[in-house]
Amino acid sequence: MVKKSQEYIVKIDTLNHQAQGIARIDGFVVFVDNVLIDEVVKIKIEEVKKEYAKAKLVEFLEKSPYRKDPECPYYHLCGGCHLMHAKYQHQLSLKKLLVEDAFRRIGKLSPKINDVIGMEKPFRYRNKTALPVGGDYKKPQIGFYKKMTHDIVDIDYCLIQHEFCDDVIKGMKEMIKKHKIEVYDERKHQGVLRHIVVRNSFAFDEMMLILVCAKVPENLEAIKKDILDKFPKIKSLYLNLNPKRTNVILGDEDILIWGSSTIKDKIGNLTFEISPKSFFQVNSVQTEVLYSQVVKYLRNIEAEVVFDIYSGIGTISMFIAPFCKKVYAIEIVEDAVEDAKKSSKNNSISNIEFICGCAEIEIPKLLKSGIIPQAVILDPPRSGCEKELLESLIEHKISNIIYVSCNPSTLARDANILYSGGYEILEVQPVDMFPQTFHVECVALFKKGYS
Numbered sequence: 001m002v003k004k005s006q007e008y009i010v011k012i013d014t015l016n017h018q019a020q021g022i023a024r025i026d027g028f029v030v031f032v033d034n035v036l037i038d039e040v041v042k043i044k045i046e047e048v049k050k051e052y053a054k055a056k057l058v059e060f061l062e063k064s065p066y067r068k069d070p071e072c073p074y075y076h077l078c079g080g081c082h083l084m085h086a087k088y089q090h091q092l093s094l095k096k097l098l099v100e101d102a103f104r105r106i107g108k109l110s111p112k113i114n115d116v117i118g119m120e121k122p123f124r125y126r127n128k129t130a131l132p133v134g135g136d137y138k139k140p141q142i143g144f145y146k147k148m149t150h151d152i153v154d155i156d157y158c159l160i161q162h163e164f165c166d167d168v169i170k171g172m173k174e175m176i177k178k179h180k181i182e183v184y185d186e187r188k189h190q191g192v193l194r195h196i197v198v199r200n201s202f203a204f205d206e207m208m209l210i211l212v213c214a215k216v217p218e219n220l221e222a223i224k225k226d227i228l229d230k231f232p233k234i235k236s237l238y239l240n241l242n243p244k245r246t247n248v249i250l251g252d253e254d255i256l257i258w259g260s261s262t263i264k265d266k267i268g269n270l271t272f273e274i275s276p277k278s279f280f281q282v283n284s285v286q287t288e289v290l291y292s293q294v295v296k297y298l299r300n301i302e303a304e305v306v307f308d309i310y311s312g313i314g315t316i317s318m319f320i321a322p323f324c325k326k327v328y329a330i331e332i333v334e335d336a337v338e339d340a341k342k343s344s345k346n347n348s349i350s351n352i353e354f355i356c357g358c359a360e361i362e363i364p365k366l367l368k369s370g371i372i373p374q375a376v377i378l379d380p381p382r383s384g385c386e387k388e389l390l391e392s393l394i395e396h397k398i399s400n401i402i403y404v405s406c407n408p409s410t411l412a413r414d415a416n417i418l419y420s421g422g423y424e425i426l427e428v429q430p431v432d433m434f435p436q437t438f439h440v441e442c443v444a445l446f447k448k449g450y451s
């Protein structure tokens with residue numbers, strides 16, 4: 001019987017999908033943070049539940065040869081990264097294990113899973129971040145949340161963000177003090193400045209800054225002037241109003257207070273317009289690798305008509321457009337569809353039809369109208385695809401499905417639905433879009449087999 005506050009010596013069997021170590025004490029599962037497979041550690045039990053316990057690492061008795069010192073001084077406090085204590089090649093091996101495990105456990109499948117394609121420089125890769133603001137105007141805090149809490153770890157820099165983000169962290173702290181900007185207190189639902197969202201273009205040195213506020217700050221003009229002086233790379237400055245008591249970062253209303261409504265960035269040779277609410281992959285370098293994999297699968301299929309479902313600002317559509325006759329791009333966010341239309345014009349691409357709507361409604365309509373693609377690309381949010389959408393693809397016997405996913409668990413769940421509907425999984429290619437974290441992106445190729 002595992003007891004709270006008791007110390008044990010355990011060997012770490014494996015890691016779970018959140019990179020927590022799993023050890024067993026007389027068969028009972030115990031989760032431990034910051035450990036690696038095969039490490040022998042002394043732990044202290046902090047919490048005992050019916051099915052598992054959580055423990056704190058007390059001491060290493062045998063360290064993994066794949067362990068390294070984390071480069072970031074905030075690593076053990078901040079909940080943003082989870083694998084910085086593992087050498088990068090080992091992070092990639094672990095992510096492959098996580099994908100295999102998700103397919104086995106959730107999908108009840110064991111497809112061919114390739115090695116994870118990693119980055120040459122696995123730091124400073126992120127083009128977007130949302131920084132919560134805490135403390136008060138005398139001593140503001142800007143950083144990330146501590147794991148599983150809403151306590152802010154106050155930071156001066158972040159090693160996975162673009163360098164401009166460090167300037168914003170430093171500069172905004174000075175500005176909050178100078179202009180006595182009221183910091184939002186989520187417990188009391190009082191105050192003004194809630195989050196600072198930063199988007200940086202790697203290709204064009206452009207920055208979009210979004211001040212997420214519960215109400216319009218009193219001295220907005222003076223703040224704006226200071227921001228423009230402090231951050232010369234700024235191209236677009238927004239005030240986003242979020243008066244609700246909610247964990248959702250952005251509110252409904254975006255007010256452009258200076259500059260352009262979008263910033264531009266590039267993937268490969270293509271240039272894209274990006275609005276505040278539009279999805280854009282956070283790692284521009286690895287996005288090219290990811291999309292090249294989609295193109296590789298698609299070129300083998302030689303599809304004439306393709307559906308790009310969950311198309312965002314049309315990045316995949318524009319990447320694949322040269323290799324097919326017609327692409328139908330379906331996306332729910334209106335601003336993203338408008339960005340996509342602008343970008344396709346700027347990139348001189350004319351064979352994409354952009355449809356703004358809900359995929360699970362629009363796709364069955366298109367299929368019922370007799371438009372049957374030879375290939376479908378799915379790139380849903382973390383929650384995966386709606387079942388009706390997959391059922392409609394199965395019903396219309398779509399020959400090829402290329403599924404891009406940022407969540408192995410929902411990919412495995414949906415793979416099981418497709419498998420039950422007569423699809424084989426030919427291959428899964430994981431790509432590391434999120435070094436130092438447990439997240440991993442995958443591209444999976446499905447082919448209609450038996451019926």
Ligand SMILES: C[S@@+](CC[C@H](N)C(=O)[O-])C[C@H]1O[C@@H](n2cnc3c(N)ncnc32)[C@H](O)[C@@H]1O
Pocket residue numbers: 278279280281309310311312313314315316330331332333336357358359360379380381382
């Ligand atoms: C992971 S992003 C992929 C975007 C794009 N394919 C890319 O690579 O940048 C998922 C996209 O699906 C959109 N989305 C979410 N739910 C949707 C739905 N039910 N129907 C259509 N689009 C949806 C989101 O707005 C987001 O742009």
